[in-house]
Amino acid sequence: MSPSLTVRRIAADQGAVFRELRTASLREAPYAFGATLEDALSADAASFDVIAAKHAVSLTVSTFILYTEGHPAGLIEAHFEDAAPRRAFVCELWVAPAVRHLRGGELLVDTASGWLANEGATEIYAWVADSNRNAMRFYEALGFGPTGEHRRMARAPEQAESLLIRHVPSTTSAVDS
Numbered sequence: 186m187s188p189s190l191t192v193r194r195i196a197a198d199q200g201a202v203f204r205e206l207r208t209a210s211l212r213e214a215p216y217a218f219g220a221t222l223e224d225a226l227s228a229d230a231a232s233f234d235v236i237a238a239k240h241a242v243s244l245t246v247s248t249f250i251l252y253t254e255g256h257p258a259g260l261i262e263a264h265f266e267d268a269a270p271r272r273a274f275v276c277e278l279w280v281a282p283a284v285r286h287l288r289g290g291e292l293l294v295d296t297a298s299g300w301l302a303n304e305g306a307t308e309i310y311a312w313v314a315d316s317n318r319n320a321m322r323f324y325e326a327l328g329f330g331p332t333g334e335h336r337r338m339a340r341a342p343e344q345a346e347s348l349l350i351r352h353v354p355s356t357t358s359a360v361d362s
């Protein structure tokens with residue numbers, strides 16, 4: 186039987202869980218992220234407590250955690266840009282290899298997107314490394330498409346990443362009027 190997967194917003198006291206998931210993701214899939222494992226390992230443990238406390242309550246940035254049978258098994262960040270046009274992004278997505286292809290990634294993206302939409306987003310953006318074909322196919326399967334915007338990756342300037350977009354479905358009913 187497939188394990189049951191659930192997603193919940195990070196709680197203020199989950200700095201240690203957040204650190205564990207971040208370092209696991211950077212160790213397992215270093216090609217997928219802007220930061221490096223060394224960055225995460227050298228960061229003060231207290232800095233993860235600060236991030237968890239902020240992401241638990243902020244209206245502009247959050248982290249959601251995937252659980253399988255109650256055990257943390259993945260994460261995603263959702264945030265709005267600081268400056269106009271204040272686009273809404275999902276990033277730092279990772280699902281533990283043992284529970285991949287069970288729709289945990291989809292659940293994380295949909296939960297993070299729902300939170301952003303609830304805070305006013307009408308479009309959700311994601312940067313994906315061009316070399317990360319799995320993530321490209323994953324986001325395409327979820328209805329994300331190209332914006333045509335590209336940039337060099339900060340961690341590896343010889344590599345490019347592309348900006349993808351998914352429109353939030355309108356909840357306005359056409360038969361209301």
Ligand SMILES: CC(C)(COP(=O)(O)OP(=O)(O)OC[C@H]1O[C@@H](n2cnc3c(N)ncnc32)[C@H](O)[C@@H]1OP(=O)(O)O)[C@@H](O)C(=O)NCCC(=O)NCCS
Nearest residue numbers: 214217279280285286287288289290291319320322323326
């Ligand atoms: C990308 C990732 C988050 C997908 O997580 P997941 O839980 O396995 O994905 P889901 O089960 O929700 O997949 C949903 C759909 O996406 C597509 N998909 C997922 N993984 C895929 C892959 N490796 N290749 C092609 N399509 C894939 C499929 O259409 C899938 O539906 P299906 O299983 O019915 O075919 C996971 O592989 C991961 O953590 N990778 C390493 C980190 C990473 O690349 N993060 C993204 C940074 S931009």
